[in-house]
Amino acid sequence: MTTRFTGSFTQQEPIPEDAIEAAVAVMRSGRLHRYNLADGEEGEVSALEREFADYMGSRYCLAVASGGYAICTALRAMGVGHGDRVLTNAFTLAPVPGAIASVGAVPVLVEVTEDLVIDLDDLAAKAGEADVLVLSHMRGHLCDMDRLMEICDGAGIGVIEDCAHTMGARWRGVLSGRHGAMACYSTQTYKHMNSGEGGLLVSDDADLMAKAVLLSGSYMLYPRHGAAPGPEAFEGIVLDTPNISGRMDHLRAAILRPQLARLDAQCAAWTERYREVERCLAGIPGLVLPGRPQAEAFVGSSIQFLLPDRSGAELQAFVAACAARGVELKWFGADKPAGFTSRYDHWRYAAPGALPRTDRVLAGLLDMRLPLTFSLEDCRVIGGILAEEVRRLA
Numbered sequence: 416m417t418t419r420f421t422g423s424f425t426q427q428e429p430i431p432e433d434a435i436e437a438a439v440a441v442m443r444s445g446r447l448h449r450y451n452l453a454d455g456e457e458g459e460v461s462a463l464e465r466e467f468a469d470y471m472g473s474r475y476c477l478a479v480a481s482g483g484y485a486i487c488t489a490l491r492a493m494g495v496g497h498g499d500r501v502l503t504n505a506f507t508l509a510p511v512p513g514a515i516a517s518v519g520a521v522p523v524l525v526e527v528t529e530d531l532v533i534d535l536d537d538l539a540a541k542a543g544e545a546d547v548l549v550l551s552h553m554r555g556h557l558c559d560m561d562r563l564m565e566i567c568d569g570a571g572i573g574v575i576e577d578c579a580h581t582m583g584a585r586w587r588g589v590l591s592g593r594h595g596a597m598a599c600y601s602t603q604t605y606k607h608m609n610s611g612e613g614g615l616l617v618s619d620d621a622d623l624m625a626k627a628v629l630l631s632g633s634y635m636l637y638p639r640h641g642a643a644p645g646p647e648a649f650e651g652i653v654l655d656t657p658n659i660s661g662r663m664d665h666l667r668a669a670i671l672r673p674q675l676a677r678l679d680a681q682c683a684a685w686t687e688r689y690r691e692v693e694r695c696l697a698g699i700p701g702l703v704l705p706g707r708p709q710a711e712a713f714v715g716s717s718i719q720f721l722l723p724d725r726s727g728a729e730l731q732a733f734v735a736a737c738a739a740r741g742v743e744l745k746w747f748g749a750d751k752p753a754g755f756t757s758r759y760d761h762w763r764y765a766a767p768g769a770l771p772r773t774d775r776v777l778a779g780l781l782d783m784r785l786p787l788t789f790s791l792e793d794c795r796v797i798g799g800i801l802a803e804e805v806r807r808l809a
């Protein structure tokens with residue numbers, strides 16, 4: 416009898432009870448807007464900003480409406496505007512080129528390697544083409560951050576890190592998001608903390624952060640922030656910075672604060688699950704697991720593998736066979752975007768050029784979520800099914 420997995424790949428854990436209580440307290444107060452505070456009250460949003468900055472070891476933090484909004488805001492704060500070119504890795508999620516397009520800029524796509532990170536040689540070759548890089552740590556894979564910063568610092572490129580999949584991860588002990596000038600996080604349901612929608616932006620740069628705070632829609636209430644620069648950083652720019660509303664509210668912040676307190680434990684639980692599936696897939700002929708360098712402490716909230724020598728038809732059949740056994744995979748080689756999964760050449764507005772190395776990688780790339788509602792035994796069952804179906808291909 417063939418095993419079938421019956422769990423859901425999109426079912427998250429419930430919101431913790433203390434977070435629910437905090438959210439109910441906000442609703443009982445009626446004060447949901449971040450600047451609606453009682454006398455002497457800090458408010459959930461400011462408290463979250465203070466606590467996240469503290470967790471990250473950053474000087475400043477701003478909570479916003481989404482991860483994509485955080486990237487748009489970082490681009491604007493760094494002065495990117497209409498007609499500018501912005502470097503970004505070709506393997507990422509659609510909100511990244513979307514954020515670049517939203518400020519009227521044009522992405523310059525950089526190749527990715529078989530390890531699913533930005534191709535640093537291609538980045539070095541294209542370094543003269545733009546002043547800003549949005550580095551997307553797609554699916555939690557960190558490139559050699561030391562060499563990346565060397566290339567970018569050498570070429571005068573400002574780095575915005577998209578840490579939607581690396582909240583809690585580290586490169587050589589440094590938290591992901593602490594290398595670039597600004598870093599963006601998402602608290603959307605499928606990321607490492609869940610407030611439905613939401614985003615966080617961190618930086619050590621007072622000028623960039625003051626601009627970001629004003630951009631997010633602070634009116635003249637920026638002194639009510641928990642982790643923003645002092646009033647002197649705002650003085651010269653208040654009248655020149657447009658209000659592009661995208662604040663976070665107290666309800667979401669209330670849900671996130673108790674989750675932040677558990678973040679490291681959650682990250683460890685994800686990686687345990689990743690290792691379980693990885694063990695089942697290791698050593699199968701024709702299946703390549705992306706390398707995970709020693710310097711990278713990743714968060715295994717999803718797993719990727721490559722079946723490089725297979726035709727499109729074979730991969731389609733493989734995905735269907737796994738789906739028939741309850742294992743949901745995403746394939747980056749499909750002609751048309753499906754669900755959340757799209758490929759750089761589907762982003763017609765980004766006018767993508769040819770990226771042969773990326774094409775070869777994405778044609779054989781499979782991707783699977785690992786929600787924390789899966790037990791380790793679930794992961795062994797899933798890994799076993801994948802291993803059997805890959806062997807059946809051979």
Ligand SMILES: *Cc1c(COP(=O)(O)O)cnc(C)c1O
Pocket residue numbers: 481482483484507508510511551552553554577579580600601602603612613614
């Ligand atoms: C989810 C995601 C974003 C955007 O986050 P939202 O909060 O959904 O706007 C950006 N980059 C990557 C890689 C993502 O996965």
